Amino acid sequence: MKPPLVSGAETIKALKRAGWRVVGQRGSHVKLHRESDENTLIVPLHDELSRWTLKGILADAGLPVEDFIRLL
Secondary structure (H helix, E strand, C coil): CCCCCCCHHHHHHHHHHCCCEEEEEECCEEEEECCCCCCEEEEECCCCCCHHHHHHHHHHHCCCHHHHHHHC
16 A cells, blocks of 8 residues: 655654654654654655655554554
């Protein structure tokens, strides 16, 4: 399944629902972290994320596309 076309802000809201929290921001890039995870996610605050970028973020988060769509 293809990732949807969403903004960086929409992506961050969905990731927060999945247990991630914002820990910092530098320019237009937001850093998220989850206690149960060693990974740190970086999400650009673009109006529309490319599907390739979103797919990489979801892979790092261990979140299938179907679950991400439900969180939106």
